[in-house]
Amino acid sequence: MATPATAAPPAAVSTRRMWAILGLVLLADALDMIDATVTNLAAPTITAELHGGEGLIKWLGSAYMLAMGVLLVVGGRLGDKYGQRRLFLIGMSGFTIASAVAGLSPHPALLILARAAQGAFGALLIPQGMAIMTKTFSRDMLTKAFAMFGPLLGAASVGGPILAGFVIDADLAGLSWRPIFLVNLVLGALGLILAVRLLPHDDGDASTVVDGAGSGLLAATMVGLLFGLVEGSSNGWTALPVLSIAAGLAFLAAFARRQATAADPLLKPSLLRNRGFSSGLLTGLVVFAATTGLVYVLSLFMQQGLHASARDASLGLLPMTVGIIVAAAACMALIKKLGRTLVFLGLAVILVGCGWLLVLVATSGTSLSLWALAPAVFLTGLGMGACYGTIFDVAIGDIAPGEAGSASGSLSAVQQLAAGIGSAAVTSIFFQSAASGFGPAMTTSLIVVVALTALTVPAVALMPRRAPEELQH
Structure with a gap:
């Protein structure tokens, strides 16, 4: 955080x-x-x-x-x-x-x-x-x-x-x-x-200035993109979802221009010119989107594919919770020594955990038991906890002290937006593939999550090596 x-x-x-x-x-x-x-x-x-x-x-x-x-x-x-x-x-x-x-x-x-x-x-x-x-x-x-x-x-x-x-x-x-x-x-x-x-x-x-125009453009961007994504994947790619996504992209361009020209922008342009911060922003966006979508479709797979009750599915996700807690707590003590290396380790563990899940689902499909999934779910949770506790802390490692407040708010907002995009996007992929069965749908979703996570690895190398001093307890 x-x-x-x-x-x-x-x-x-x-x-x-x-x-x-x-x-x-x-x-x-x-x-x-x-x-x-x-x-x-x-x-x-x-x-x-x-x-x-x-x-x-x-x-x-x-x-x-x-x-x-x-x-x-x-x-x-x-x-x-x-x-x-x-x-x-x-x-x-x-x-x-x-x-x-x-x-x-x-x-x-x-x-x-x-x-x-x-x-x-x-x-x-x-x-x-x-x-x-x-x-x-x-x-x-x-x-x-x-x-x-x-x-x-x-x-x-x-x-x-x-x-x-x-x-x-x-x-x-x-x-x-x-x-x-x-x-x-x-x-x-x-x-x-x-x-x-x-x-x-x-x-x-x-005297504090609130950029209403920038906020409105950002809202229009996200509504256009998410509505188009959900509508297209649910009811077919007709003119409406395509136009909605196009409008969202147009509003995104207008938002970017607004941030470059406004006297008091929501996101300071100097932050985006900071390579370490921008890399952390991109990494956080993709990782939070991918993992939020993963949790969503994993719960759907357990209930609709494995026919688990709501309570049993919640127990099936419990190892992930334990993994997140353990890793997040450990990273608090390790961030001073390891810095961005913790992010690399977290991504690596997510990839191994998701790869393990992919092998299980691809070979056994909907005949899996929740017990068989538990070790891989726990391992994935460990990776998520390591990333959740470190990506944004490391991202602000070399920004100016006066920009820390703006950076913190921007990163938190990106985390929420990424979660919304991820849950919609990965769930859409899951349902698009469900015509062939819930096993293939989960397999496709896991492939997408693995691919997205792997794409962030080069960006982590551009992040600051260390978190700010005040976080190094």
Whole structure:
């Protein structure tokens, strides 16, 4: 996780209160990561009950991640302008209400809108916690806080689907999948109570500029590309999806021009001219897209190809969660010594794990057991944890201190956008190949994931050798 720019000296806050604020920020970030991935496993059940088809499966995750990624940098700027405490409360309130709408949705369209609203309010919520900690925590406490984020968020990213599996199987009050969203009413209310009591008051800086035009162009870019991808793979490559993708590319060109000419761009042009940062940005984009898509189709393969229940499929993903936690925790201690070598190692382990899965699926197809998949799934999780904990930390290793805040927000936004693109793209490939059976569909998906991951290896060689000093605990 990239660290924000250094702020003013911390205000006088007791150690006990700093720990309480850290717990609140971790709760908010865990809510985001769990809800970003919870539909990975729940999608087949939701689609069957709401009769949404393949399009709903693809948009359940993509709508959330699209809204989050597009608005994440803007959310940080709005916090600077109007005050982090105010934006945190707005974000947590909106996220909780949107979760209630998602849990009670009777129709696929309303559920997708609610998922987008979750992502949008999450984008207002998440940047504020990091900014508040930077302003109020001592340097020693910040170091401890950063050390806790990697393992926790790595666990939450795969823990969401596991939680969904158990909740669906329990069928609480006959509500099937709905409690996976409704539980946020309790957690969100708790977060609001703690935020009102704990977060320091701040007025913000009215002079802060928010690039609305750039944000709009970025939103149009992602909507055009993702809608075209999902629509084309679901309903055929007619004029509509082709024109949508073309429009997305045109908006992307306009966004790039805007960033080069705007007085206060969302992404500073100097960052893109930094070879190490750009290489890390590209590596993160591809790796997060490929691995997010992999988790999605792996859960689909387990349920639809191996006929595992939601609970059994969640147990099938448990080794991946363990691998992510173990690797992310280990990398916190190793990043000072190894730097970008950890990224190389992570990619290598992902390739070996996915290659192992590919051999298993190609030779045994849908006659596999979840136990047979477990070692390869665990190994893949180890590689994912190593990459999740290091790519973006190393990417900002040689940028100027004054650009750290912009770089951190940009990398976090790219992570969310990559997850949305990956879940839509790899799932589309899976369903396009499913006409020949779920075994061939999984095989094709794994080949794509392996190819994408392998393509990032040369880019890692261009990344900085070391992470910034403040991350080298």
